[in-house]
Amino acid sequence: MENNRRKFLKRLGMAGAASAIAPTAFGAPHPKNVMQMNRLSQKSADKELKIALIGAGIMGTQDMNTALQHENVEVVAVCDLYDGRLESAKEKWGQHLFLTKDHKEILKRNDIDAVLIGTPDHWHKQISVDALNSGKHVYCEKPMVHSVEEGKEVIDAWKNSGKVFMVGSQGISSLGNEKAKELLAAGAIGDINYAEGFWARHSPEGAWQYHVPADASKETVDWERYISNTTDREFDPLRFFRWRNYLDYGTGMSGDLFVHLFTSLHFITNSLGPNKVSAMGGLRYWKDGREVPDVLLGMFQYPDSKEHPGFNLSLRCNFVDGTSGSTYLKIVGSKGSMDVKWDEVVVKTNQQASSDDPFMEAQAQMSGRASDRKRILPPNEMVYKVEPGYKGAHYDHFGNFFTAIRENGTVTEDPVFAFRAAAPALLCNDSYFQDEFIAWDPVEMKLV
Template sequence: MMDRRKFIQAAASATLLTGASGRLSNLFAQQPSRSPNDNIQLALIGAGIQGQADTHFAVQVPGVKLVAVADCYDGRLTHVKELWGQDLFTTRDYREILNRKDVDAVLIATPDHWHKQAAVDSLKAGKDVYLEKPMIHLYSDGPEIIETAKSTHRILQVGSQRVSSIVYAKAKELLASGAIGKLNMVTARWDRNSSTGAWNYSIPLDASPETCDWPRFLGSAPKIPFNAERFFQWRKWKDYGSGVAGDLFVHLFSGTHFITGSHGPTRAMATGGLRYWKDGRDADDVMLALFDYPEGFNLSLHVNFVDGGEESEGFLFTGSEGLMEIDGRTNSVTVTRTPPEKEPGYTVSTFADAMQKAYVEQYHQKYPAQHPDGPPPQTVQTFTAPAGYSDSYDHFHNFFASVRSRQPVVEDATFGFRAAGAALLSNVSIERDSVVHWNPETMKLV
């Protein structure tokens, strides 16, 4: 909910509630295969804004040590040593990290177009992987990542931290208990109103082909001359990022799928455009989309980088008997119940007076008045996370617990592909100017 620069500063000094992860500890009840006193040696691949923010949380999990970092900008390699020690091994080439025997797991926070290759290479090198969202940049990435994780028998967790949130766990519990009746609609948003929120990240004064490994950054992307804006603000271009769908819609899908248990939508339609940030980027700054779910509900999403209010993230789940709202600013979930009337009611005012009288008499015979019994129903219920709570910390705690125990993660590659695949339907719909269809079970465009 903060801009990324402030997020990093806050992450470094936040008081984290390690006990909150215990709410999900039943997932990891078996004894770990390695001593819990042994450090998990972690390497970071991609030390940009998200990578450094993730690392602040990762290294606060007991028994985790950062030992190596790879990034294509020399200034970041200097800064990670300033943050985490001069003994860190640093390199521009992440393959040097994968060759190291002292690295147990890697945190991949590269631009989206590098996610698949970095993850596949890491898994094949015998490393467990925490892969930032969106898991994919292209649809063809998903099956290869899933298959590689299976064939190598390594742990892979995707980095959508809402899946580990105690707030979202409470929302899941409430929905399953019937707190709002039968779900029929979900409305979600993530709006921003700042230049940095719209991906205009600062470019260092020394940015140049000498300090930035431009060819390595490009990877599979089209080969063009060095461009510092594309290097440091890569989310603004489809060659490297996935737009607001891959950056923010995917969080909303992860939350929706976790809470509802759904595997994803079957139909999508989207619209959007560059409404304000016409600075050379080709990724839209406003996007709206609608999705049909086989469970019988619709999902409506929007992201607006030209929002005139505060940055906000949230959900509204609409059911037959009430509403459930998740507010990202207060880190809370609130249920407001409106139980359906037991009587159907009547509309007789347009009938003749005699007919009105006869109808009402018959109605009261069929539905006699009843005195309320017991206490009045609780119409509003709110659960708020404790002050200082961090679902990012919990997500890393759960990942490292799986690394130790070799038990399933809370967000595996299949879940990650279904969330990212659904999110990127929005881009496909806009590109095709049409409704698009998706099979959430086979994870394929139809």
Template structure:
């Protein structure tokens, strides 16, 4: 296989010297030691007049809706003016939190009909994402759409085409793509510090009822306070069920399970770091092992993804897991394993560990050398010294480097800031509809593999199945 020019150790060494590595890429301290560095971050300082503000409405005010609004209003020059939800208590709460001036409604069409609204934040259940996002762009609004961008793969290209036709900014809400952590990981990866990428391991494990989506249900939930028929939409009809409404992630009619909710974050991060368009072959397994509360979505899923060689990266394998009942207590990590080291991406830090392949094979120890006769061992040692003469002293690179985010930094706010900056400047956001589909599709294909018990093929370049 022809190696990628960008991501092999050899090409990296050609670019910069060992001394430059220590000076420009790694925190400075004693060679071989553990280094810790805070990633640089410039706080936004721009102020805008009332006439220059971007006026925003939120459609869907569940957990992510509220958190998206809290992040959005922290961005300079953004004003929240309206909220929409199908449970009256949430819109009432939005006025308690964000101000009595808010216009509130159950109808997202009322939001889209208002000419004074520039952008909408779509945080509905997954099965409404494409409907609302497309309608919003057709109404002339910029869209911030929660992940996964769509509930089903076949909904992806219509949304991509709608964005192209409308010419409006669409940002998908896997906020880590805007994080300092992933930007640093991408910088390290592109510098080639781990050599050729071989495999990637990622997991997002949890161990709590909340982590498994057993969210609180208000005591006043009823057919009077909830627009159940509107919530159902194009999903199968059924009688009012507050559990399905407030815990919709547990049900395939409205959500996408662990793959759509959590795999997609890990795909988004991996694709950002490696500039990948996605895997070719997908196989997933799992089950419903613990949270047997009436849900029909798995509570554990593991999957394998084969990434083909591209101009951006060599061929590699991706191992992915989400476990909602992990006795470890829960953790999240993406680990890129190369020929010369490892990049570990956590919530608030990146860790680089170097483990180079020895330049010389050596002999002795767990080796056939000790089975040679004494005479043959002597001859072999003489041959080895001629074949591998002593090396000149080498500059020892730090064995481990840690890069942490600064105090007060929020990747959620950063992702919203990218969205609003793109609206003002008329440029493409970091996670547009094409990026969003290329992250969502392999996640949703994992569901197809798991429920269909089969290998699924996906073409990330052309964005088609098969």
């Protein structure tokens, strides 16, 4: 009887007291949440950090702008292979900047604590390894690597370096992800059995039709350095400025967008990843010479593990969406589901009554109430929203990175976690182009 009562009160406390009124703002971080304490620590901000940016394109610039919102962080150097971005860097961040087209010149400097890597994907591995070997802390954009074969080298370099390495799937640091993780652990939706994610875009820039500057040429772009670790080709401005469209440099829709969904899902569920990967899709609209599909469907099988029961995942991405630019991650369990965004979580259940609760039944019998007496019900939909003034996941992600550097701490998305999110995304591409299922060992992180 007492055990049943405790179970009932736990459910009531979670579903009723904590969220009976919707929308509900996320509360303060739980004091025992080490990740949040590490990220939100205030005591170490007095220590100045000097940083450099390697790759000053769209995402690299966003990363630097976000990093500089934090106290006592100064940018001292920028590396890019295009003259126009180097000139723009001085306009944005100061005439004092050291500028170069050779990332090794950045790594030689003793006045740099950490580097932000925002290059095309095919340079992530080498620059990360070079930076770690030179004694720099590293923030690298997702996906961490260009192929699964590169993962071990980055992980080994990180482990040998003693430095902090953070990968930039910033959604993992969102309040939405953290709340979803808490709710799943508390049993809000029962045992997970299925998940799905969707990412849609339609505008030209959203389909990677990035701006090509009028002065793009071999005189303004260090093309030879750009292709030095891949196929030798004649200068092509589209392959430089719209690199995500080409396999030599990018990782397609899966490496750009699915990796975010894997990161969130694995964080929420504590999963190590799927053991079977398959994909279908096609080039339906953007027939502009690109080598990757603009519609991609991925199916993934997650095995039973000590972290969670087995479940299936479906991911979709569409660059031909004529209605919206919607993005979502839905996690479905035996008792309900969660729609997870970075600033909102919606929990839905189908339980209409508490007739399955032994405590309530026993209480009714003891008091002589009629068995058909109506009951008070928890809400079927609970909405959790962030409080006003939330600075966002990107800001918090960098907060975690800087605090870990200053306090010799850890980060939420280290190379092991990041590789387990990147690998199924990259294997999704392999499945699409090879037209076959791919088996993956999520524990040992290797192909089977």
